[in-house]
């Protein structure tokens with residue numbers, strides 16, 4: 419499991435066909451295809467000591483995937499699917515990390531990965547038609563192609579509170595969790611953030627901490643995950659139905675094996691819709707949202723569904739004031755990434771848990787003993803947990819120090835928001851491919867499905883370039899601008915802009931340009947779009963020979 423990556427002299431200035439940055443789901447599959455299918459000289463540069471990407475870093479208590487186990491894995495070969503047996507309906511962080519290590523072993527990937535190598539710059543050299551990539555350790559690589567596989571949610575966001583360093587206790591961001599864990603027993607803990615992460619962590623931390631204070635800025639909707647061990651015969655049955663699972667996911671909007679029936683909530687009688695919603699609630703997880711197909715397009719339908727969830731929250735909480743504070747009102751359900759939970763709302767009935775509303779009384783600063791609010795109130799803490807999210811979709815890309823033609827940095831090119839063609843390429847940056855970049859469906863889908871689609875497209879595209887003897891391939895400016903406008907237009911046809919403070923818009927990071935970043939028309943539509951572009955000889959990309 420812990421076979422180290424390859425070792426070579428970092429100062430060698432290695433020459434490669436392709437460099438991949440990141441050894442998570444996307445980087446590992448891209449490495450496999452480029453090495454085994456195209457026979458490329460390719461290496462992965464990975465900042466961490468091991469494979470896993472987001473599942474290597476996010477080890478906070480309760481970390482678990484919201485996609486169901488047998489859908490949250492590679493589907494490009496039946497062998498891996500048959501050999502790996504999941505234990506629960508939703509895979510926990512530790513199990514996913516083991517799975518990715520298993521894949522790395524089976525596919526013999528580690529020999530092509532440099533671990534503990536954080537990329538600090540990648541500069542396009544026009545004369546040589548190649549990327550010059552450098553790591554913080556001084557390793558340099560020249561490569562024809564640069565492929566980013568850095569994930570959409572990996573650049574952590576810790577708010578810059580006043581007097582941060584005055585705090586005498588320990589603090590942790592959930593996305594950079596210590597590998598040997600954190601002992602909360604007998605500790606007074608404060609947690610900031612009630613997104614998907616906070617909602618997973620809070621119930622688990624509450625079980626061991628002496629006292630837990632939850633600082634909530636925006637109340638959130640959450641649906642019970644209803645996690646459970648998978649039945650004993652599940653794996654055998656699944657193995658007999660792999661083709662069916664694969665084809666269902668390939669035609670679905672979100673890359674999950676289910677899709678909303680063609681039924682509008684607002685046109686369904688109260689009796690019937692209540693039954694459907696209750697059934698969906700009992701099934702739990704992200705399937706609940708798919709009870710009707712107009713939740714993200716019809717305000718009235720969304721309001722009814724949102725009311726249903728609010729009623730469930732009220733029924734769960736013993737204290738009416740606490741319940742009121744927990745009720746989400748500022749955005750329609752599903753317009754921010756919908757969390758799913760295990761006993762989240764129930765946790766606020768515990769004696770050792772206190773909810774503090776920081777919407778109108780925000781955190782002002784840290785102090786030696788904890789947190790000070792604008793009102794002057796103080797919250798004592800031995801440990802502060804920041805479940806405050808990420809500089810999503812662009813943060814990790816911009817940290818790579820990418821410089822394209824004419825010395826244009828990616829940060830300059832995207833100063834008004836990311837602009838891509840299909841989320842895959844961006845003008846001014848030849849031979850750069852981004853896996854699940856902004857402008858692709860990525861975070862609105864079951865990620866491995868979006869990743870496989872992008873990785874396979876990139877591989878076919880590089881193969882095409884080889885066949886025609888191409889030196890460079892680059893997104894055309896017009897195609898990129900049209901696509902970026904299309905991404906915005908498609909989002910505007912939905913209720914998603916009603917939550918423009920969400921990380922989908924960059925609204926969670928002060929000063930970040932507001933632009934809807936993921937492609938919301940569905941993975942199915944996106945896939946056929948990409949296929950048509952490939953069939954047309956990669957229209958929208960400029961290829962030089």
Ligand code: NAP
Nearest residue numbers: 482483484577611612613614615616635636755805806807
């Ligand atoms: P998030 O959704 O961005 O939530 C961050 C939380 O921190 C929000 O409650 C936010 O409040 C709060 N916050 C941020 N800055 C703050 C500040 N300065 N003061 C007070 N509160 C502040 O981040 P996340 O929960 O880590 O989730 C990010 C994404 O990761 C998810 O949406 C999901 O896509 C993915 N994820 C997936 C899973 C899974 O599959 N199981 C698990 C965890 C995360 P506001 O809402 O007011 O901004």
